[in-house]
Structure formats: C-alpha cells, structure tokens
Amino acid sequence: MTNFFDFAISQLPAATADRRVPAPDEIDAMICKDSFAAVLRLLAGSFISLYEGSPEMTALFATRRSRLLCHALLALYFQKSAAGEGEIALTREDFGHQALRHGLASHSVAYAFFKEALKRGLIRPASPAQGQAAGVVPSPPALAMLAQWYDVHFQALDLLDEGFRASRFIERADVVVPHIHPLVSSAFLSHPEVRCPGPLSxxxxxxxxxxxxxxxxxxxxxxxxxxxxxxxxxxxxxxxxxxxxxxxxxxxxxxxxxxxxxxxxxxxxxxxxxxxxxxxxxxxxEYARTQARKLLILDEILIGFV
Known part of the structure; x- marks a missing residue:
C-alpha cells in the first residue's frame, strides 16, 4: 500500500504552486486577535462534540489523511450532482481517479478508504430505484454532520468580528453546502499549510x-x-x-x-x-495557523453564497 505521507508531501498537484494563498500577515492578524484563543477552544471543543455524537462515522475525520479523503469524497459527489440530473451515485473507481489526480492517495489507498467510509456510514449504497445500485451516495447523517462542521467554523468567524455568517448559513445550509464544498475541498487540497502538518504536530x-x-x-x-x-x-x-x-x-x-x-x-x-x-x-x-488558514479560506468562499 502506498504511503499517504509520501503523496501528501511529494505529489501536491501542480495547481498548488499557482494558487493564490492568503498573505502571512492575514494569518498573523487573525491569531493576534484577543478572541482567537476562544475561537480555537470553540473549534477544538466542537470537533470533540461531533466525534462524541457519532464516533463511528466521525472517526474518519480523526487524522489529517482521512479528513482530506472525506472532504474529497463528499466534494466529488456534489460535483457530479451539479453536472448531472437528479441524485448521482459514486463508484470507488470515481473516487480512486479523484484521489490520484490530486496526488492524495494511490488507487489502493483510496479503495480501502472507500470501503471504510461505507462501513462507517459516511456513504451508503444508492437506491435501486435510482438505477444506480452499483454506486453510493452520502448518508443523511453525513450530510447533517457536514452542515454542523460548517456551522461551527462560521460561528468561529463570527466570534472574531461579531458577524452573522452562522445564522445566515443555517437558513440556507441545504443549498449552500453543495455549492461551496467542492470549492472548499479544492482549496484545502491545494494549500500546503492545510494539507501538510508542521514538524511538531x-x-x-x-x-x-x-x-x-x-x-x-x-x-x-x-x-x-x-x-x-x-x-x-x-x-x-x-x-x-x-x-x-x-x-x-x-x-x-x-x-x-x-x-x-x-x-x-x-x-x-x-x-x-x-x-x-x-x-x-x-x-x-502550528495548530492555530492551520485553523486560521481554514477560516480564511471558508470566509473567502462563503462570500456571495449567504
């Protein structure tokens, strides 16, 4: 089996080098805010609460490797749904190609993760009534958890500037998530600061x-x-x-x-x-800078959607 760490470091997609990233002073400015320590505790505590609420499924998010694979898998579903008509099912081959294209994992690693995601309830077999019995779709609990994940991050951003992102998001979560998640996943996979850990963490x-x-x-x-x-x-x-x-x-x-x-x-x-x-x-x-980078990405992408 291919070592994921090798992929994560040596096979970042070529687009990574060309993608605009937030200037370092944006990160520093966020971290220096008086409320940022509370933001980190909110995020970390909420991640633990999400895990406790559904440990089988959210355990898939418990490492950086599996977290990125989760984002990529759900993003692929939304991308295919936007391009087709009705609910579109995914296959493990779809996901394997996606993981390899982004330099995220080999086919064998992606297939193993796909199987684990099915076992833990992140995805479920598509309904035969859809004519897609060989494929899978995200489970309702997975979609609910993803909406909660976004809500937590928008609450964190609101805590920094007393904004109203979270309340606006909740009103339209079912519409906003399918639109923004492919963009968020792509940004996460393209930013070394999010994708690759620091030497201590x-x-x-x-x-x-x-x-x-x-x-x-x-x-x-x-x-x-x-x-x-x-x-x-x-x-x-x-x-x-x-x-x-x-x-x-x-x-x-x-x-x-x-x-x-x-x-x-x-x-x-x-x-x-x-x-x-x-x-x-x-x-x-290291933890703070990764979370700050994620928040900046989310804030930029959210503009125009809520």
Whole structure:
C-alpha cells in the first residue's frame, strides 16, 4: 500500500504552486486577535462534540489523511450532482481517479478508504430505484454532520468580528453546502499549510485518532493560567485521563505522547501523572495557523453564497 505521507508531501498537484494563498500577515492578524484563543477552544471543543455524537462515522475525520479523503469524497459527489440530473451515485473507481489526480492517495489507498467510509456510514449504497445500485451516495447523517462542521467554523468567524455568517448559513445550509464544498475541498487540497502538518504536530496528524488528541489538548488549555516559558498548560494530568475521554487505548495514546514529548511538543509541569500536561508554544502555533488558514479560506468562499 502506498504511503499517504509520501503523496501528501511529494505529489501536491501542480495547481498548488499557482494558487493564490492568503498573505502571512492575514494569518498573523487573525491569531493576534484577543478572541482567537476562544475561537480555537470553540473549534477544538466542537470537533470533540461531533466525534462524541457519532464516533463511528466521525472517526474518519480523526487524522489529517482521512479528513482530506472525506472532504474529497463528499466534494466529488456534489460535483457530479451539479453536472448531472437528479441524485448521482459514486463508484470507488470515481473516487480512486479523484484521489490520484490530486496526488492524495494511490488507487489502493483510496479503495480501502472507500470501503471504510461505507462501513462507517459516511456513504451508503444508492437506491435501486435510482438505477444506480452499483454506486453510493452520502448518508443523511453525513450530510447533517457536514452542515454542523460548517456551522461551527462560521460561528468561529463570527466570534472574531461579531458577524452573522452562522445564522445566515443555517437558513440556507441545504443549498449552500453543495455549492461551496467542492470549492472548499479544492482549496484545502491545494494549500500546503492545510494539507501538510508542521514538524511538531506531524506526530499526531498521521496516526489513528491523532487529530482528536490534538483537539482535546487544545480544548483543554487553561485560559486562566498564563503561558510560561513557551508552555501552555492543559486540564490533562494523566495518559489514562486523555485516553478515557476519547475512548482510546491507553497504550496507543501513551506511545504518541511519548513521541511528542521526545521532540519537545508536550510535557508535564511536574511529576508525570500528578501535574498538568503542557503543550509547547510551537505546537500551539502550528495548530492555530492551520485553523486560521481554514477560516480564511471558508470566509473567502462563503462570500456571495449567504
């Protein structure tokens, strides 16, 4: 099986180099806003809530690899629906070609993900009445979850500037999502900042449930406790506490925390298991910049739709 990380780094589509990206000062300006720390906690906490509400399906979004594949799969469905008449079904071959064209994964990796997405309920077999029995369509819970995902991000943008994106979006979500999601997916796949992790967060981004672990750490940052020596303290003290909160294996979580600790991404403020776990400022900034980039992309694409 082809290693996804190789694809993610070495086979970014050629359009990536030509695509306009937000200037660095836009990201910095967003991160420097007083409300941005609250925005990160809102996003991270909401991602955890989405997972808890439907762990089987949303587990597909728990790593950067599978998250990008999810976006690409749903975007392909909307693209085909817009080009045809009525509800159009997808095949694994459709998805395999899409993944390879974007340098996202090999056919074998895409096929394996397609099978897992069907098993976990992100997609379902198309109704025989549609004449598309061999294909699949997004499940109603998947479409509802995608709308929630957008709503959370628009709430975050509103928190930054007291806007009304979320309320306008909810009124027309069923119309807006099919139009904007292909654009959003394409932008995510074309921006290295969204697609490829930084050197610290990479340990979490490429293993099962790694994204959830990062979200839980960010959501648990103690906003009342100031940063000390480049460290942000969380409400986590033990590996067991972290693993239990996400229904993960303690051994699995412990190994990844140990790897992150080795490169200075996380650590304990005192005795291990008896003191607050901290994340480094570098780790925090990598997460923050990725979320800020996503918000800028979403805000730009949303203009004109709501």
């Amino acid at each position: 990479i340990i979490f981004n490429w293993f099962d449930a790694g994204g959830l672990l990062m979200d839980r750490l960010i959501a648990g940052i103690d906003g009342e406790n100031p940063t000390e020596q480049g460290r942000r303290f969380t409400d986590i003290q033990t590996v067991t506490q972290l693993a239990t909160s996400l229904s993960l294996s303690r051994i699995h979580v412990g190994r990844k925390l140990a790897a992150a600790e080795l490169i200075g991404g996380i650590g304990w403020s005192g005795r291990r298991g008896r003191s607050a776990l901290w994340i480094s400022q570098g780790f925090y900034e």
